[in-house]
Each structure stands twice: as structure tokens, then as C-alpha cells.
Amino acid sequence: MSEDKISENIEEYLEVLYRNGSNGEQVSTTKLSKDLGIAPGSVTQMLKKLENLGYINYTPYKGAILTDEGMKIAQKITRKHRILEKFLMDVLKIKEENIHEQACEMEHTLSDEAERALCTMLHNPDLCPEDNVIPACDFDFDSCKQCYSQKDFDQVINRKFNLLSVSELTSDSEGTVSFIRGNDELLDDIAALNIQVGNHLKYSFNEDSVDNSYSIMVEDKELNIPVEMANNIFIRI
Structure with a gap:
């Protein structure tokens, strides 16, 4: 099933699953029912449909977990929603209490070109x-530098795997650094710590870490990085 044929209803389900279980956590039918404002029985029927489509793994009476394909779609629609919220608040100065609903209405029709x-x-x-x-x-x-220099996006290859930022990881998660986001200053600060694409990175929760910092191991070197870096360093799990 191609992404351009995915219904808004399916996107909403996948978005809620991502919001509550982006790192492989199982999301209960009760939680989905509450967040979506839909009766549990209807949620169960949709979860069965999503499993048949290959977007989730569903266990009756326990809940659902996004598959890699479901995660890909969920991240894309979540990205559009959150960028729209940022635009509505920072540029259009829409009232904070109104931006979520307006972003929900706009996210399904925002083209990839407009998102970029x-x-x-x-x-x-x-x-x-x-x-x-x-x-x-x-x-x-x-990194974003490559995006800035790209002239013809029709020639750009899409990533075949999903990413999570360091700040989204659970304790003892590990993977390969695969994308670093940010302006030149942030990219230079991250490079100064010898963190680069291709490094193996492991995150471990550390109670002794300084507030708003993340304790990571990069190629056998322990580092405490600020939250701004953690939000912008992405690893392939």
C-alpha cells in the first residue's frame, strides 16, 4: 500500500501509536481509545486492520506495537504535524490553545515539498x-548541510530505515549514528566531541548526570551531552 493512498484515519492511529510508543513500547487499546475519543470496540477493529496492512503487531488484550513500516509512516505524519505547530505559533502567531487542532487539519494535505x-x-x-x-x-x-546544498530533490534517495533521537531513547538503547540535524554552529559543536555519522552510540540513564544532559557512550568514550544535542543526534536502532 503506497503512502499517498493511506487514509487520514489510519494516519491518526499511527500518529497516536508513535506518540505513546515511539521506542517499541506496547500501547494499550484503552490508551488509544482515550486519546482518539473512539470506543474500544472500534479501536480493536482498526488495530486488526492495521495489523493486516503490516503497520503494527497487535496482541489482543495487551495492545499494539508499530512495525518498521508503520513507524516510517507515523514519523512522517508526526513530523509534519509538529513542524506545522511550530510554524503556526512562531510565524503566524496563532493562539497556543488553537495550534494543535489546526495542525491536525493541515498535516494530511501538506506536501513533502512544502514540509521541506x-x-x-x-x-x-x-x-x-x-x-x-x-x-x-x-x-x-x-546532516542538514547536505540538504542546503541539494538543488534537485527529485534525485534524492529516501532513507530505508527509521531513526530516533538520543532524547527519545530508553536506557541501554544503542545503535549507529545516522543523521545529525542543526545549523553550522551546532554541527561544529557536535563534531568537536568527535561524534559523527557511523559511530556506535549507546545511551544509559545516569542519575548522576547533570540536569538536562544525557549520558552516552560513543565508540567506548563516555560523554555527557546537553539536551539540544540529544534532540538532534539520530541513531538507527
């Missing part, structure tokens, strides 16, 4: 107004 333009105009934002991490784009780039 918004990202560039907003200088590659890492957080939405509610301080939730904006997922990385799905272009097969190492």
Missing part, C-alpha cells in the same frame, strides 16, 4: 511548541 520548505524557513527546528522532538526527515542525508 517549512523546515528550511524555520531553520531545522528540533522541538514543537509542546517540547516534543520533531522526527528527522526521511532523506538519505548525513
Whole structure:
């Protein structure tokens, strides 16, 4: 099933699943029912449909987990939603209490080209107004510098795997650094710590870490990085 044929209803389900279980956590039918405002029986029927489509793994009476394909779609629609929220608040100055609903209405029709333009105009934002991490784009780039220099996006290959930022990881998660987001200054600060695409990175929760920092191991070197870096360093799990 191609992404351009996915219904808004399916996108909404996948978006809620991502919001509550982006790192492989199982999301209960009760939680989905509450967040979506839909009766549990109807949620169960949709979860069975989503499993048949290959977007989730569903266990009756326990809940659902996104598959890699479901995660790909969920991240894309979540990215559009959160970038739109940032645009509505920072540029259009829409009242904070109204931006979520308006972003929900707009996200399903926002083209990939418009999303990319918004990202560039907003200088590659890492957080939405509610301080939730904006997922990385799905272009097969190492950093935003490559995006800036790209003239013909029709020639760009899309990434075949999903990413999570360091700040989205659970304790003892590990993977390969595959994308680093940010302006030249942030990219230079990250490079100065010898963190680069291709490094193996492991995150471990550390109670002794300084507030608003993340304790990571990069190629056997222990580092404490600030939250701004953690939001913008993405690893392939």
C-alpha cells in the first residue's frame, strides 16, 4: 500500500501509536481509545486492520506495537504535524490553545515539498511548541548541510530505515549514528566531541548526570551531552 493512498484515519492511529510508543513500547487499546475519543470496540477493529496492512503487531488484550513500516509512516505524519505547530505559533502567531487542532487539519494535505520548505524557513527546528522532538526527515542525508546544498530533490534517495533521537531513547538503547540535524554552529559543536555519522552510540540513564544532559557512550568514550544535542543526534536502532 503506497503512502499517498493511506487514509487520514489510519494516519491518526499511527500518529497516536508513535506518540505513546515511539521506542517499541506496547500501547494499550484503552490508551488509544482515550486519546482518539473512539470506543474500544472500534479501536480493536482498526488495530486488526492495521495489523493486516503490516503497520503494527497487535496482541489482543495487551495492545499494539508499530512495525518498521508503520513507524516510517507515523514519523512522517508526526513530523509534519509538529513542524506545522511550530510554524503556526512562531510565524503566524496563532493562539497556543488553537495550534494543535489546526495542525491536525493541515498535516494530511501538506506536501513533502512544502514540509521541506517549512523546515528550511524555520531553520531545522528540533522541538514543537509542546517540547516534543520533531522526527528527522526521511532523506538519505548525513546532516542538514547536505540538504542546503541539494538543488534537485527529485534525485534524492529516501532513507530505508527509521531513526530516533538520543532524547527519545530508553536506557541501554544503542545503535549507529545516522543523521545529525542543526545549523553550522551546532554541527561544529557536535563534531568537536568527535561524534559523527557511523559511530556506535549507546545511551544509559545516569542519575548522576547533570540536569538536562544525557549520558552516552560513543565508540567506548563516555560523554555527557546537553539536551539540544540529544534532540538532534539520530541513531538507527
